[in-house]
Amino acid sequence: MNAVNVRPLAYLIIGVAACGSPRLRDARDIAASLATDVGPRLAGSPGDHAAVAWAERTMRELGLSNVHTEPVMVPVWRRGVEKAELVESHQGLAVTALGWSGPTPEEGIVADVVEVGSLEALAQMPKDAVAGKIVFANVVMPRTDDGHGYGKTVPVRLFGPKAAMDAGAAAFVVRSLSTSTDHDPHAGSTALREVANPIAAGALATADADLLHATLARGAPVKMKLVLRPERGPDAPSANVVGEVPGAKKPDEVVLLGAHLDSWDLARGAIDDGAGCGIVLQAARVIAARHRPSRTVRVVLFAAEENSVAGAKAYAAVHAPEVDKIILAMEADSGTDRARYVKLLGDPAKAAAFERIAHGLERLGIARADGDARPGTDVAPLVALGVPTIEVRQDATRYFDIHHSALDTPDKLDADALAQVSSAFAEIALGVADLDGDLGRVPEAKRKAE
């Protein structure tokens, strides 16, 4: 058994005091620095370029080696003016354009609103009930501790705009995918990127979706004025940013820790995904300062997760020839709360090694769960090539209160929880880097994400 499995938690956390960079003491400080010093950083924006520079600088400051960027071209979509109001009552509604939304005319559109409760209900609407109207998809996202409420409702945001467009709708608005009731709309992507001349698609703040629903429930027609003026630009240069703790014995074999560097433009991206950047950078920093792992531990901060997953797709394509040397790929993109359990997706015949490593996490309050790990968005292209993944499942109960909204600010970061998650990443990375064997490859039938 590897010595890492019996190392006290305090060693991993307190040991960092001597790791240089008093400015960035822990995972929280790193996340807060990205959210404060860079802020919003949508792919291809000036904030995105500042984030790449921040990542290179911070990796060096934290003691990582081989720090470099790997260029990626990212698609560009920019938000413009956005306004919505109920025409009869002149009440304003807080709205934001969804990613890849088309624009309304400059003066906006005024149309009757038709409410639907699901994608299936939209598909069953007679065409003349939808044509020329603003479709309002009002699906309440359930609060769950594992985040599956998002998985259940996100298809409405992703595919609702195209379905409404195909049915002849003038525009589409969705109730924000949020578990809180407030006046902050939550941004997010749609499947309109590949669509020519898409309709305008926006998200209403949950409190305003409630207002619209209550107004429609009176039975009289309700007109909305909607102005959304986003635009697309030509693809722009960005980069995945990479830093390493070089392996002492097998430097060409890699344990990859990923998070995404970009954020939605409304958000300062403290929890999504400053937290993940903080978790993996802190884990690598502790390993660099205290250990000489047999294999290389590599941090990759991916570009453009939010608008296209362009960074992760490019990484897997470029590194496909040496993918057999990537022993494990893990991702931190689940916010700022404590980890509860870990799961593996790898070769079932090699699960004993994972069980030993997971056993060492019990004193962090992290259990081993049965069933396959769910690959994160940015490691999914590597998992599709057979690279095993270990999922560190964090409590997601609060995550979607602020996800993709202007509420995603550094005050939400929980230093203790981030230290726990970061310690788990460090222990797993070290444990796998020092394994005599490996975790095999993901069986062919399980390589595609559900």
Ligand SMILES: [Zn+2]
């Ligand atoms: Zn994210």
